[in-house]
Amino acid sequence: MRLSTKGRYAVTAMLDLALNGADGPVTLAEISENQGISLSYLEQLFASLRAKELVRGVRGPGGGYYLGRNADDISIANIICAVDEWVEFTRCGGRKNCSGGERCLTHSLWDDLSSEIFDFLTKISLGDLIRRGEHKKADKAAHLSVVDDEGSRAA
Amino acid sequence: MRLSTKGRYAVTAMLDLALNGADGPVTLAEISENQGISLSYLEQLFASLRAKELVRGVRGPGGGYYLGRNADDISIANIICAVDEWVEFTRCGGRKNCSGGERCLTHSLWDDLSSEIFDFLTKISLGDLIRRGEHKKADKAAHLSVVDDEGSRAA
DNA sequence: CTTATTACCAAGTAAATTAGTAGGAAATGT
């Protein structure tokens, strides 16, 4: 698993799409405007997303992008994998010191952790995120005294 | 949060340290050999780790590195944060379209997710990982017919 | 059927990050 700014851009853009795509397709120009990402970079990202069928493009005036499937059926891992295509890394391919088995333990441990992070992100869908956002909004509307302390440890 | 190859190197090196550091300090030369990371790059990584007191260096012959504290008190997030120092990103600083509040929702959602990933990695310590590895090893020793299918979806 | 709008495509580039080199100085055990 790999979590870079590129993946972050992709997730953010997909969120934008999920939030604003209810009534008609969303143009990359809009997303570019909303999220402050250059149009051409978005085009690149969406080429990858489209290849994995996470989005569907409609050309011509009034066109734009739809989600490729239901927001509940698109996981964060799906999105990140689409744009970030990770390197295979250290199945200890040919590395001399790993033959003994003992030395390979740390690599194995990293792989395990890595899978776990992957599973974690697989279980979170775009739909989940949006519903959480709605709850939060509702909470705020209910009692306005909520302290907005998020971002103090943004990650 | 940010999960790059740099963080991966750091975690792997720390695992190596935790596994082999029981009887005396471990030299960077050894880790370099074991993990296939250049010595100087390790030096850079360990400078960051030392700054956060995750490791403790001992100079001179027979020297090397110890963990800065107990393996159970070092989380994966600790390690990654030490070397990867993420960019603050999009507290929508000055971004024009975010003032309305509505537009900012996607950023807020990303921040939430990001915090969640951070929390997840905070709850996993070096000690946890190692104990899991030991269990696995024990399982394998017990019944050797275990299929090694990890890595098929390395992440 | 022309035109504006949009996705789609490809090549190139600037900036940032990653990973490694080189050449040391400062401790410290033998």
Place this chain on the structure above:
DNA sequence: ACATTTCCTACTAATTTACTTGGTAATAAG
């Protein structure tokens, strides 16, 4: 004294990120 090792700085090659430019293809609307 000497070898070993951390520690430190500066430089560089390679890779990735983000953007730029300049298009082509589809299509809705006039």
